[in-house]
Amino acid sequence: MKKKFLFVLAMLTTVVMLVTGCGAKKSDTIKIGFIGPLTGGNAATGIGLKNSAELAIREANASGKYKHKFELVVVDDGGNPSTAVSAANKLIANKDIVAVFGHFNSGAALATVPIFHKNSMPILVTAAIHPDITKGKYKEVTRIMTAANVQNEFAGKMAVKDWGIKTIALINDKTDYGKTNADQFADAAKQNGATIISEDGISVGQQDFSALLTKIKAENPEAIYFGGVATEAALLKRQMADLNMNCLFISDSGIISDTFNKIAGSSAAGMIAFNIGKPLEDLPGGKAFEKSYAEAKFAEPHEAYGHFAYDSANVVMAAIEKAGEKGAITRSSVATAIRATKDFPCIIGKTTFDERGENTLKLITPYISEGGKWVPYYKATTQVVNKKVVKK
Amino acid sequence: MSGEVFFQQFLNALGLGIMYALIAVGFTLFFGVIEVVNFAHGEVFMMGAFVALIVSGILVAAGFTMGSLPLFVAVLVAVLIAGGIIGVLLEKFIVRPMRGAPDIMTLLITLGISIVMREAVMLLVPNGRNPQPFPNLMDLDSIQIGGVLIKPEAILSIVLSAILIGGLAYIIEKTTFGRYIRATAQDREAAMMMGINVKKVFIVTLALGSALGAVAGLMNGLSYGIIKFDMGFAASIKGFAAAVVGGLGNVYGAIAGGLLLGFLEILVVSVIPDGSSYQDIVSFIIVIMCLVFRPAGIFGERAYEKV
Numbered sequence: 092m093k094k095k096f097l098f099v100l101a102m103l104t105t106v107v108m109l110v111t112g113c114g115a116k117k118s119d120t121i122k123i124g125f126i127g128p129l130t131g132g133n134a135a136t137g138i139g140l141k142n143s144a145e146l147a148i149r150e151a152n153a154s155g156k157y158k159h160k161f162e163l164v165v166v167d168d169g170g171n172p173s174t175a176v177s178a179a180n181k182l183i184a185n186k187d188i189v190a191v192f193g194h195f196n197s198g199a200a201l202a203t204v205p206i207f208h209k210n211s212m213p214i215l216v217t218a219a220i221h222p223d224i225t226k227g228k229y230k231e232v233t234r235i236m237t238a239a240n241v242q243n244e245f246a247g248k249m250a251v252k253d254w255g256i257k258t259i260a261l262i263n264d265k266t267d268y269g270k271t272n273a274d275q276f277a278d279a280a281k282q283n284g285a286t287i288i289s290e291d292g293i294s295v296g297q298q299d300f301s302a303l304l305t306k307i308k309a310e311n312p313e314a315i316y317f318g319g320v321a322t323e324a325a326l327l328k329r330q331m332a333d334l335n336m337n338c339l340f341i342s343d344s345g346i347i348s349d350t351f352n353k354i355a356g357s358s359a360a361g362m363i364a365f366n367i368g369k370p371l372e373d374l375p376g377g378k379a380f381e382k383s384y385a386e387a388k389f390a391e392p393h394e395a396y397g398h399f400a401y402d403s404a405n406v407v408m409a410a411i412e413k414a415g416e417k418g419a420i421t422r423s424s425v426a427t428a429i430r431a432t433k434d435f436p437c438i439i440g441k442t443t444f445d446e447r448g449e450n451t452l453k454l455i456t457p458y459i460s461e462g463g464k465w466v467p468y469y470k471a472t473t474q475v476v477n478k479k480v481v482k483k
Numbered sequence: 484m485s486g487e488v489f490f491q492q493f494l495n496a497l498g499l500g501i502m503y504a505l506i507a508v509g510f511t512l513f514f515g516v517i518e519v520v521n522f523a524h525g526e527v528f529m530m531g532a533f534v535a536l537i538v539s540g541i542l543v544a545a546g547f548t549m550g551s552l553p554l555f556v557a558v559l560v561a562v563l564i565a566g567g568i569i570g571v572l573l574e575k576f577i578v579r580p581m582r583g584a585p586d587i588m589t590l591l592i593t594l595g596i597s598i599v600m601r602e603a604v605m606l607l608v609p610n611g612r613n614p615q616p617f618p619n620l621m622d623l624d625s626i627q628i629g630g631v632l633i634k635p636e637a638i639l640s641i642v643l644s645a646i647l648i649g650g651l652a653y654i655i656e657k658t659t660f661g662r663y664i665r666a667t668a669q670d671r672e673a674a675m676m677m678g679i680n681v682k683k684v685f686i687v688t689l690a691l692g693s694a695l696g697a698v699a700g701l702m703n704g705l706s707y708g709i710i711k712f713d714m715g716f717a718a719s720i721k722g723f724a725a726a727v728v729g730g731l732g733n734v735y736g737a738i739a740g741g742l743l744l745g746f747l748e749i750l751v752v753s754v755i756p757d758g759s760s761y762q763d764i765v766s767f768i769i770v771i772m773c774l775v776f777r778p779a780g781i782f783g784e785r786a787y788e789k790v
Contacts, residue, residue, distance in 0.1 A: 262759075265760060289756070289757075290757060291757050291758075291759045291760065292757060292759060292760035293759050293760070293762075294760075294762070294763055296713075296717060297762070297763070298703070298707045298709075298714075299495075299499055299706075299707070300759075301495040301498070301499075302492055302495045302496070302748070302749040302752035302753050302759070302762075303752050303759040305488060305491045305492050305495060305753065306488075306492075306752065306753045308488075309485065309488045322614050322709070322711075325709070326707060326708075326709065329707070329708050330707075333625070333632070333634050334491075334632055335625075335627075335632050350613055350614065353616050354614055354616050354708065354709045356616060356708065
């Protein structure tokens with residue numbers, strides 16, 4: 092019995108020595124946390140983010156451009172607030188982690204941001220777009236992607252300044268999403284000198300808009316803005332065609348899907364919608380990223396937002412390096428260094444953070460429906476001339 | 484409101500109202516004759532639209548031209564038959580086994596089967612969760628009179644509904660079997676004692692009502708160009724509301740109720756600012772007012788004229 096006990100004790104000691112030995116050896120490796128939806132409805136996007144982040148870290152470690160080696164600690168936020176909070180706490184509890192980036196779902200990000208702040212853990216939000224994520228103006232919280240409200244501010248300005256729209260009829264689908272988009276668009280349009288002549292709500296699932304559109308037709312607006320999602324937008328567009336209405340029809344990113352083009356059919360052409368981001372191939376580092384991602388031979392594609400995670404990882408690594416040059420690498424010094432990022436070359440372009448923690452580089456792309464597809468406006472063969480969509 | 488706008492809105496209301504009427508007629512028939520509230524009726528409406536989608540796909544593959552009259556007639560007949568068959572199946576497996584059970588049991592079982600039908604379509608139709616584009620079965624040009632633009636689908640719906648409702652009224656009023664239906668509605672026991680095959684009356688009633696409901700689904704697809712697995716729920720609520728307003732059990736009341744609902748909804752949207760937010764609420768306010776002030780419908784109680 093006693094022998095056995097001694098044996099176990101000896102084994103335990105060996106294990107402990109091994110573990111601590113291992114730790115000591117790796118002391119020049121700095122850990123960075125990744126938090127994103129690896130399971131659930133957005134798992135494909137989340138895994139694309141994770142792979143892209145790993146790619147960035149692998150490249151940095153191989154290039155030897157930084158003094159330190161980096162290691163990614165991956166946790167799953169499940170795309171929902173409750174899982175996200177426990178995942179965030181897991182990262183915070185790991186004393187070796189000096190910075191975190193990630194999140195795709197705004198709900199998850201809104202839940203974890205205050206927790207990261209309380210524990211002075213820097214978090215670089217990668218692809219969640221709710222404006223309120225940076226509302227607290229915490230020094231730990233920065234965002235690389237453009238916030239949702241910018242899309243509507245851009246849209247309102249473009250409609251009035253570039254296309255000369257003076258009168259607008261608003262429609263929203265009475266959801267938080269649709270109403271917020273419509274309100275922000277209206278505010279931007281009004282600031283630029285346009286008048287809102289009417290505002291109407293519709294229900295999600297409603298099919299008949301003939302009466303509403305007949306009423307709006309009589310008001311004779313130069314443009315209609317719809318805040319909502321694809322199905323209702325497609326029905327509105329169809330029924331506008333039925334009523335021979337050819338004023339501009341503008342909407343938000345919620346309608347940019349194949350569903351819209353499929354349902355609206357031949358009347359889809361000329362629909363305008365604004366989206367956050369830009370097609371990857373049109374970004375400064377887009378082509379290079381696609382090439383290196385393909386060479387890395389990940390099992391899964393990088394999906395729509397992978398390059399934002401790649402950029403986030405690079406921003407965080409560079410900030411850690413900077414913090415190290417100035418003094419000790421702590422969560423607090425890294426947070427300061429991330430926020431101080433200036434003109435950092437990213438795939439999306441030169442990144443600088445403002446005092447709220449938002450990227451000063453705004454990526455918004457207007458799209459137009461053409462031949463059953465969404466085409467970036469700057470590449471389209473149709474354009475707005477004299478407040479109407481015409482062929483170039 | 485200018486004359487043109489008024490006329491346009493009048494047409495919009497007529498198109499909407501007649502669709503409600505077509506659904507309401509089924510509700511009212513089932514209640515009047517069989518004394519059931521059939522909440523699966525909305526799903527029959529939805530199935531009618533999906534049958535039209537599938538049959539038109541098969542027919543086009545078989546060589547019919549999309550948008551031609553023969554194709555449309557063939558799809559219409561197929562939807563009528565499919566609706567009738569669904570009605571017969573509902574009678575055999577849902578309504579008949581529940582005869583004699585408390586009303587609430589029948590009501591709940593029709594609600595249950597409606598969920599089964601809805602989810603089945605969602606799962607069995609490829610990509611069934613998303614809205615399905617509905618083919619343009621009749622290729623007609625829009626008609627423009629002054630500033631008023633008339634959608635050919637709207638005219639088609641209105642004419643077709645009028646013919647179908649007229650046909651139903653003819654069957655009920657003028658044929659021998661219609662007399663059986665009316666007799667059963669008035670007094671089931673007495674009708675049985677007179678030698679009327681009540682069982683057959685039930686089957687035919689459900690088949691007729693369901694066929695009309697299915698055609699309403701087809702017309703809904705034609706008018707709006709999309710169909711979705713969950714479209715039956717809203718339709719059944721509107722149709723039921725129209726039937727209640729017209730007085731459950733009264734076929735002409737259901738027609739009037741459907742039209743009234745259609746016109747009131749359009750009136751609210753076109754006159755009240757931001758009225759479209761309240762479009763769906765209108766029907767229910769009318770139903771509540773009807774139930775409080777005229778529980779037997781807008782035409783009042785005349786039980787002997789049931790159906």
